[in-house]
Amino acid sequence: SEGSPAGKHVAVFAFPFATHAAPLLSLVQRIAAASPATAFSFFSTEKSNLACFPGGRGGEGSECPNVMAYDVWDGAPEGYVPSGTNLVEAVEIFLRAVPGNFESVLEAVERERGRKITCLLTDGFYWFAADMARERSVPWVPVWTASPCALLAHMETDSIRQIRGTSDMTLDAIPGLSTMRMMDMIKEIFDTTAPLPTMVYRMGQVLPQAAAVVSNSFGNMDPIVERELRSKLRRFLDVGPFVLSPPPPLSDEHGCIPWLDQQETASVVYVSFGSMIRPPPHEVTALVNALDKAASPFLWSYRSDAEAEVPQALLEKAAAGKRGKVVPWAPQLHVLRHRAVGAFVTHCGWNSVLESMIGGVPMVGRPFFGDQCMNARAVEAGWRIGAAVEGGAFTEEATAAALERVLAGEEKEGMRERAGALKEKALKAVEEPQGSSTKNFEALVEIVTG
Numbered sequence: 537s538e539g540s541p542a543g544k545h546v547a548v549f550a551f552p553f554a555t556h557a558a559p560l561l562s563l564v565q566r567i568a569a570a571s572p573a574t575a576f577s578f579f580s581t582e583k584s585n586l587a588c589f590p591g592g593r594g595g596e597g598s599e600c601p602n603v604m605a606y607d608v609w610d611g612a613p614e615g616y617v618p619s620g621t622n623l624v625e626a627v628e629i630f631l632r633a634v635p636g637n638f639e640s641v642l643e644a645v646e647r648e649r650g651r652k653i654t655c656l657l658t659d660g661f662y663w664f665a666a667d668m669a670r671e672r673s674v675p676w677v678p679v680w681t682a683s684p685c686a687l688l689a690h691m692e693t694d695s696i697r698q699i700r701g702t703s704d705m706t707l708d709a710i711p712g713l714s715t716m717r718m719m720d721m722i723k724e725i726f727d728t729t730a731p732l733p734t735m736v737y738r739m740g741q742v743l744p745q746a747a748a749v750v751s752n753s754f755g756n757m758d759p760i761v762e763r764e765l766r767s768k769l770r771r772f773l774d775v776g777p778f779v780l781s782p783p784p785p786l787s788d789e790h791g792c793i794p795w796l797d798q799q800e801t802a803s804v805v806y807v808s809f810g811s812m813i814r815p816p817p818h819e820v821t822a823l824v825n826a827l828d829k830a831a832s833p834f835l836w837s838y839r840s841d842a843e844a845e846v847p848q849a850l851l852e853k854a855a856a857g858k859r860g861k862v863v864p865w866a867p868q869l870h871v872l873r874h875r876a877v878g879a880f881v882t883h884c885g886w887n888s889v890l891e892s893m894i895g896g897v898p899m900v901g902r903p904f905f906g907d908q909c910m911n912a913r914a915v916e917a918g919w920r921i922g923a924a925v926e927g928g929a930f931t932e933e934a935t936a937a938a939l940e941r942v943l944a945g946e947e948k949e950g951m952r953e954r955a956g957a958l959k960e961k962a963l964k965a966v967e968e969p970q971g972s973s974t975k976n977f978e979a980l981v982e983i984v985t986g
């Protein structure tokens with residue numbers, strides 16, 4: 537046990553899928569560094585903890601000695617073999633085990649560390665933490681990892697469900713979402729039965745009980761959305777972009793940066809679809825042809841696996857004329873901050889959108905699921921720092937048109953200027969002592985450890 541039972545003890549509940557646990561842990565490590573006397577217990581599944589804590593379990597001798605990792609059950613019955621890459625199935629199995637899996641380990645950890653918990657810091661999804669925190673009379677602080685406009689949509693689900701209209705009708709009646717069309721809404725909002733949609737619905741209902749909701753965004757990024765969230769939540773603390781505090785060290789095993797060094801300023805199209813998505817082959821072909829037509833050099837982070845090799849056409853085009861480079865993984869933040877990059881073809885995952893803003897790079901959006909459609913719409917019609925591919929999928933014509941708008945058309949200068957302005961705002965928010973993210977982080981540390 538770690539001495540004084542009066543000492544502070546923060547329990548952290550991670551969501552062990554997609555890009556959720558790692559950003560939460562990096563935030564926790566920052567809070568832990570600011571409050572060395574507070575104990576932090578980080579709960580996730582064994583698989584997720586192995587990825588997050590490559591050097592062991594944290595604790596004594598690690599970078600953050602006051603953060604320790606603990607495994608919770610992933611919900612899979614003994615001998616269960618996951619059916620390949622079906623993420624939804626794994627999530628649904630996990631959701632059947634909450635909150636019991638967290639509760640049982642939490643009680644054991646409180647005994648082991650000799651301290652009752654004094655705060656519950658969780659992934660934003662975990663609606664059940666509202667009750668757990670109330671029963672223990674401790675503050676609940678959920679962390680939202682996607683876009684603020686998606687968070688607002690979850691909180692406005694009841695109103696959105698009542699709207700009747702065509703798919704291209706805008707949500708004028710809902711402040712903060714008036715540039716969004718019905719077709720941009722997160723599909724889960726309209727599903728009242730499946731486990732994931734049920735989870736985000738409950739979340740939207742209980743978030744107003746939280747002591748504060750933390751967001752991976754920065755002040756004045758989306759003023760009306762922020763105003764609405766402030767009016768609905770007890771505290772809305774935007775402390776992002778998380779990735780700038782501190783920025784990751786450059787690791788460039790495929791030589792992306794030296795290759796970019798040889799390219800002209802704002803000439804290269806960077807292509808990536810995040811950590812989970814691989815567009816279907818016919819869309820890859822359409823994008824390859826559109827890039828060819830634009831005659832732009834390109835850097836493509838192509839996720840392939842045993843079933844889907846990198847398409848031959850892509851490799852040939854890349855080799856011909858040395859105009860393209862295809863890599864399995866790129867140091868994305870550093871790539872987007874490189875002067876040679878002129879556009880980003882993206883699925884509009886929230887981290888990618890933020891990183892593009894940090895680089896001041898306009899986007900071509902091809903969203904796939906979840907919050908991505910809202911993000912793509914905000915990029916095109918809200919911030920006006922990019923173009924969505926018409927029709928919602930890569931065809932040669934629609935992709936060439938979107939690339940043209942971003943790289944050569946008359947809107948190009950305006951897009952670059954607005955992207956540059958957002959970049960300045962993001963950097964000021966985190967880098968300056970009076971920046972909004974700096975101040976909000978101080979407030980967060982006080983709520984969590986004070």
Ligand code: U2F
Pocket residue numbers: 554555681682683808809810811812813837864865866867868869884885886887888889891905906907908
């Ligand atoms: C889910 O998003 P993803 O994880 O699929 O995509 P992003 O939010 O854009 O995050 C991808 C991260 O991976 C990094 C990149 C981002 O930080 O810099 N990366 C890289 O470093 N190198 C590469 O070659 C490719 C990617 C979900 F699908 C979204 O809808 C949500 O918005 C998001 C946040 O909850 O999670």
